[in-house]
Amino acid sequence: MKPVNVTDETFAEEVYNSDKPVLVDFWAKWCRPCLMMAPVLEEFAEEYADKIKVAKLDVDENPVIASKYRIMSIPTMGVFVNGKMVDKVIGFMPKEHLVEKMLKYLK
Numbered sequence: 001m002k003p004v005n006v007t008d009e010t011f012a013e014e015v016y017n018s019d020k021p022v023l024v025d026f027w028a029k030w031c032r033p034c035l036m037m038a039p040v041l042e043e044f045a046e047e048y049a050d051k052i053k054v055a056k057l058d059v060d061e062n063p064v065i066a067s068k069y070r071i072m073s074i075p076t077m078g079v080f081v082n083g084k085m086v087d088k089v090i091g092f093m094p095k096e097h098l099v100e101k102m103l104k105y106l107k
Contacts, residue, residue, distance in 0.1 A: 001049035008064040016083035021105040022053045026076045033092040034075040051106045
């Protein structure tokens, strides 16, 4: 399953109401590390689709949610479980490191 694009309007439905953990990529089109992270997240999303949902939120187009979670640096990946942000990872990382950081949510 590919990452799902979320907006300020769809965030509650897609993230807060998800029946599994959600990894939200806070990103922007102009951000080089964000663009480097995109294929890593796509591969991760495909591989772990049955255990975790991956969502992408463009911080320039959706300032309400980005502001709510005080996203100051991008890419930032937030992990949401039962509607609450429980973890945050900042910056580019290879897939192996992402998997390692997400293992506790991939049950």
